[in-house]
Structure formats: C-alpha cells, structure tokens
Amino acid sequence: GQSLEQPSEVTAVEGAIVQINCTYQTSGFYGLSWYQQHDGGAPTFLSYNALDGLEETGRFSSFLSRSDSYGYLLLQELQMKDSASYFCAVRDQDGGFKTIFGAGTRLFVKA
Amino acid sequence: KAGVTQTPRYLIKTRGQQVTLSCSPISGHRSVSWYQQTPGQGLQFLFEYFSETQRNKGNFPGRFSGRQFSNSRSEMNVSTLELGDSALYLCASSPGQQPNTEAFFGQGTRLTVV
Numbered sequence: 001g002q003s004l005e006q007p008s009e010v011t012a013v014e015g016a017i018v019q020i021n022c023t024y025q026t027s028g029f030y031g032l033s034w035y036q037q038h039d040g041g042a043p044t045f046l047s048y049n050a051l052d053g054l055e056e057t058g059r060f061s062s063f064l065s066r067s068d069s070y071g072y073l074l075l076q077e078l079q080m081k082d083s084a085s086y087f088c089a090v091r092d093q094d095g096g097f098k099t100i101f102g103a104g105t106r107l108f109v110k111a
Numbered sequence: 112k113a114g115v116t117q118t119p120r121y122l123i124k125t126r127g128q129q130v131t132l133s134c135s136p137i138s139g140h141r142s143v144s145w146y147q148q149t150p151g152q153g154l155q156f157l158f159e160y161f162s163e164t165q166r167n168k169g170n171f172p173g174r175f176s177g178r179q180f181s182n183s184r185s186e187m188n189v190s191t192l193e194l195g196d197s198a199l200y201l202c203a204s205s206p207g208q209q210p211n212t213e214a215f216f217g218q219g220t221r222l223t224v225v
Contacts, residue, residue: 008151033214042115042201042216043154087153096159096167099144099203099214103153 002026002092004102011108012078020073020105022088030091032064032071037104038084046073046086075107083109113138115204115217123223129190132220136183136204143185144214145177148199157200160185161207192224 004024012018022032031050035043049055049064049071061074075082085104092098116135124130136143145157156169160179177187183204189196199221203214 042218043203044216045213048213089154094167096165097161098156098159098167098169100156101146101154103151 002090002094002100004088004090004100006086006088006102006105008103009106009108011110014078014080014109014111016078017074017076018078018107020075020086020088020107022071022073022102024069024071024088024090024102026069026090026092026100027094028092029066029069030093030097032062033089033091033099034060034062034073035087035089035101036084037087043087078109080109080111083107115202115215117200117202117217117220119220120218121221121223123225124192125225126192126194128192129188130192130222131186131188132200132202132222134185134187134202134204134217136185136202137215140204140206140215141183142205142207142212143179143183144203144205145185145187146201146203147171148201148219149197154201157187189222194224197222197224 006022033048034046037043047062064071087104089101142161144159146154158177159166174190179185199219201219203216205212205214
C-alpha cells in the first residue's frame with residue numbers, strides 16, 4: 001500500500017525558518033509534491049521534486065531523498081500569511097496513476 | 112482562463128439518499144481527480160480519470176462512483192448516503208498524466224449528511 005507521514009502541527013515565529021518533513025511508502029514513485037491550503041480554501045501547488053536534491057522557489061524550498069523515501073518543505077522568512085496546512089503528495093502508479101496526499105501539517109506562525 | 116468549477120458548493124442530504132457532484136476542469140485539461148477531505152484525514156483519493164477512462168480508484172466502497180465525459184467534465188455519485196460521508200469533496204484537474212504536472216483544485220463541494 002501507500003502511506004505518507006508528516007507532523008500534524010508545527011508552530012514558528014514570524015521571520016523564522018521552519019521545516020516540514022514527509023516520509024513516504026509507495027509501490028511506484030513518480031515524484032513528491034507540496035501543496036498549501038488556507039482555511040476554507042482550495043489546495044494550491046507549491047513545488048515538485050522528481051530527483052534527489054533541493055528545489056528553490058522564492059521563500060520556499062523542497063528537498064527529496066529517494067533512497068530514504070524522505071522529503072521536506074522549507075519555509076524561510078516566515079510571514080503570518082504562511083499560517084496554513086501543508087500537504088506532501090506522491091505520484092504513484094499502483095494499478096494506474098494516482099496522487100496520494102499526506103494528512104497535512106498545520107503551520108501556526110506567531111508574531 | 113477559468114479555474115476548476117465545482118457545483119454545488121454546499122449540499123445537505125439525508126441518510127439513505129444519493130448525491131451527484133459535478134466538476135468542470137480547466138479548459139484543455141484532460142485529467143480529473145477526486146478527493147474526500149475530512150478534518151485530520153487529509154485528502155483521501157477517490158478516483159482519477161483521463162480522457163473518459165478511470166485510471167485508478169481509491170479504497171472507498173462501491174457506493175462511490177464517478178465518470179468523465181468527452182468534454183472532460185466529471186461527476187461523482189454517492190449512493191445510500193451515510194453520516195460518515197459528510198466531508199469536503201475536492202476535484203483537481205491537470206493537463207495530463209505527467210507526474211510533474213501541477214494539479215489545480217476547485218473550491219470543493221461541502222456535503223453534510225443528516
């Protein structure tokens with residue numbers, strides 16, 4: 001089967017750096033993605049990693065280690081508006097293509 | 112370019128009834144996926160469709176079904192509703208099946224079963 005593990009909650013201070021980890025177990029792996037969802041809103045795409053290493057997009061970076069089945073999302077210079085839920089997701093091909101999401105990490109940014 | 116449109120936005124149904132939810136993907140997108148979201152459970156995969164073909168189905172009972180039309184619009188149906196089916200149902204569209212393709216989500220349909 002497939003499963004993704006990520007912390008349920010993280011709290012950080014405005015201006016700080018926070019890392020949200022994700023470990024996964026899948027039958028076939030086609031990449032790790034990250035999505036952000038504000039309360040009452042739809043999930044929005046943040047980043048995608050297919051190969052090992054770090055991908056940087058502005059204040060957000062995402063890392064992948066396929067040998068460790070592990071990735072993380074790094075948020076720098078935290079702002080209050082970053083308070084949201086963050087989901088890691090893997091593209092799998094077990095019986096056909098599908099994207100599986102983790103349970104999400106709720107990030108609270110404090111002033 | 113219009114985004115993903117889900118209708119209705121809110122729905123209240125009684126146990127035992129059935130419901131049909133609709134999703135219109137972004138123009139040109141051929142892949143549509145459906146997810147159930149409940150507090151603390153994240154997004155649970157329901158189905159993925161590509162060019163009218165169901166590519167995969169999640170671990171949900173047979174009461175949950177779906178289809179995709181030739182214009183890529185998709186519907187999902189839940190029959191014999193149970194209280195536990197109360198959730199936000201999200202639809203996501205993407206151009207194709209490529210793994211690096213960003214998925215665009217609709218605002219969802221909030222289903223309440225009473």
